[in-house]
Amino acid sequence: MPFPQFALANWTFLDAAILSAHAHPPYDDPQIPPPVHVQFVDWVPGICSLLGMLIINLIDKDRIRGDDYGDSTAVWRARLFLFIGFAFMAGGLAGSVSLLVLKYAMMDYPEQYTYYGYANVSQNVALMLSAVVLWIAQSAQTEYDYSLTL
Secondary structure (H helix, E strand, C coil): CCCHHHHHHHHHHHHHHHHCCCCCCCCCCCCCCCCCCCHHHHHHHHHHHHHHHHHHHHCCHHHCCCCCCCCCHHHHHHHHHHHHHHHHHHHHHHHHHHHHHHHHHHHCCHHHHHHHHHHHHHHHHHHHHHHHHHHHHHHHHCCCCCCCCC
């Protein structure tokens, strides 16, 4: 069941986006605005990981193995799209980690604002785990047979 990981991934980032939209200045100094907000650049890594997950899990597993297909270009194209899907997911994870470091950790914000970066990274990790679980579940021949082969 990849749904708990998928739901948890999107909910953690959505929680950070909602907290960012409703962030208020400190009560002791109401003139200072919140130092950072979740912007579109924070959404891009999650979108890339989601696209990668969709691409990976829409590929027919038999086509990657070359079973029952006489066309060798179909196998090559399926493997190319598999690589593109993994590249999207890796790019999303790398983007979220770089956003965490460059936008949130290096600026030395309070912990309530660095949570936005941690939520972004946890979203991408959970999306990757969800893709792996869905891949294993789709590769099973029977209900009790799981293998990690391509």
